[in-house]
Amino acid sequence: MGTLEKSKMQDLQDIIFTDTHKEVRAKAHEVARKYLLPQAAKHDHAHSYNEEAMSAAAELGLLGTWIPPEYGGTGVGILGLALVVEEFSKADPSFGVAFAVNALGSIPVIMGGTEEQKQKYLPGVARGEISCAFALSEKFAGSDAGGLSVKADKVDGGWAINGEKKWTTNGSRADLITCFAVTDPKSRSRRISAFLVEKDDPGFAIKKLEDKMGIRMVPVAETEYKDCYVSDDRLLGGRPGLGFKHSMMTLDWARPGVAAQGVGTAAGALELATTYATRRKQFGQPIAGFQMIQSMLADMAQQTEAARWLVYMCAAQADAGVSVNKTAAMAKCFATDTAMKVATDAVQVFGGYGFMEDYPIAKFMRDAKILQIYEGTNQVQRLVIARNLVKEAATHDYLGEFIPQEHQETFTEQELVTANT
Numbered sequence: 001m002g003t004l005e006k007s008k009m010q011d012l013q014d015i016i017f018t019d020t021h022k023e024v025r026a027k028a029h030e031v032a033r034k035y036l037l038p039q040a041a042k043h044d045h046a047h048s049y050n051e052e053a054m055s056a057a058a059e060l061g062l063l064g065t066w067i068p069p070e071y072g073g074t075g076v077g078i079l080g081l082a083l084v085v086e087e088f089s090k091a092d093p094s095f096g097v098a099f100a101v102n103a104l105g106s107i108p109v110i111m112g113g114t115e116e117q118k119q120k121y122l123p124g125v126a127r128g129e130i131s132c133a134f135a136l137s138e139k140f141a142g143s144d145a146g147g148l149s150v151k152a153d154k155v156d157g158g159w160a161i162n163g164e165k166k167w168t169t170n171g172s173r174a175d176l177i178t179c180f181a182v183t184d185p186k187s188r189s190r191r192i193s194a195f196l197v198e199k200d201d202p203g204f205a206i207k208k209l210e211d212k213m214g215i216r217m218v219p220v221a222e223t224e225y226k227d228c229y230v231s232d233d234r235l236l237g238g239r240p241g242l243g244f245k246h247s248m249m250t251l252d253w254a255r256p257g258v259a260a261q262g263v264g265t266a267a268g269a270l271e272l273a274t275t276y277a278t279r280r281k282q283f284g285q286p287i288a289g290f291q292m293i294q295s296m297l298a299d300m301a302q303q304t305e306a307a308r309w310l311v312y313m314c315a316a317q318a319d320a321g322v323s324v325n326k327t328a329a330m331a332k333c334f335a336t337d338t339a340m341k342v343a344t345d346a347v348q349v350f351g352g353y354g355f356m357e358d359y360p361i362a363k364f365m366r367d368a369k370i371l372q373i374y375e376g377t378n379q380v381q382r383l384v385i386a387r388n389l390v391k392e393a394a395t396h397d398y399l400g401e402f403i404p405q406e407h408q409e410t411f412t413e414q415e416l417v418t419a420n421t
Ligand code: CAA
Pocket: 101, 104, 134, 136, 137, 142, 143, 144, 145, 146, 167, 168, 169, 170, 188, 189, 244, 245, 248, 249, 251, 252, 325, 373, 374, 375, 376, 377, 380, 383, 384
């Protein structure tokens, strides 16, 4: 690439990114090079948490990226979160989620917490002292997030939570678990409330740690609540019935983070594949010289770049306070489908070695799969996108005159009723 093209690209990034964005990205890059690339395989095989990398991220202030300055964060926002998560995921996709889940678990407090709740938890999250989880899913309530059965009953001075949660990422390591429970089973729209559960609350326990295909570095737990007592001040926002809205609003804000995991995973897989292709020789030359491999690499690069800018756009919209319900679903769906495709193709470029666990690329493919499933399956994302499109169609009246109206004489409703009786 010539100097002119390089500087043009720099200009585009300058328009989008502030110095603070670039600063957090550089810090994340430093952590990734020092603690993720060299240790990703080790933690994957041992199913062990990369504490060293998380401490380094905390020391550099990266856990305060999405937290407003008035609560101890750096206020770099959702775009900052996306840039950091992309850098991490490029080196180790499982660390991308280990980091981003802190945003997923604390965004409910930012969006819906009382002033006291924000003061109590957010500065600790920003310093990396309070690790978070988001407990929405249950055995029988995954995509149907409104169909929860974990319940919270009003008791003297607080609430008693009972039931089990499934697939709580970071569940066994989290200090703060935002738990969604049914407080009004008869209500349709105000059925659910969110509670700020702390790991030492009596009645809260880890039931099981999941054995997973990928993202093995981060623990995913089945959690159990047996008369788990939380005082009234742990009800998110101080009012019951807002839980479903809080969960949906949180997911809108957090999905750019999971989308950024997709971009990082794709970018990391692509870099490994191109590096391998330029070193692996067959038929007397590096396989990167063969057009079939070049075609694969070119497609992988286009898809990754398209996903990247969709994610940046969505994250920037979130920071601007624009509704991102549709674009967050698009970014999550497109970027994570891209991650799966690019990681699968990268394994193909590695050939037989790609299938072997002593090469780094197999892990990218295993880690990529969950991206299409968690934080809303990509089927749910398509449903959200389509619902938005249908709503927007109501504003397309100006197109009506260009769509011919067909007419045909047919039976009237009355005639049909008479014919059927
Ligand atoms: N923001 C604010 N309010 C919203 C909203 C949003 N984005 N989406 C919906 N709502 C409101 C609606 O306005 C409606 O309010 P009213 O009743 O007052 O009208 C109410 O919520 C119900 O909305 P819907 O009728 O659209 O709800 P639905 O039952 O049809 O469900 C859904 C919609 C999009 C499928 C939703 O259930 C969903 O997102 N499911 C996926 C859940 C999910 O992402 N789970 C992943 C959990 S996190 C995770 O993966 C774990 C981890 O640790 C990483």
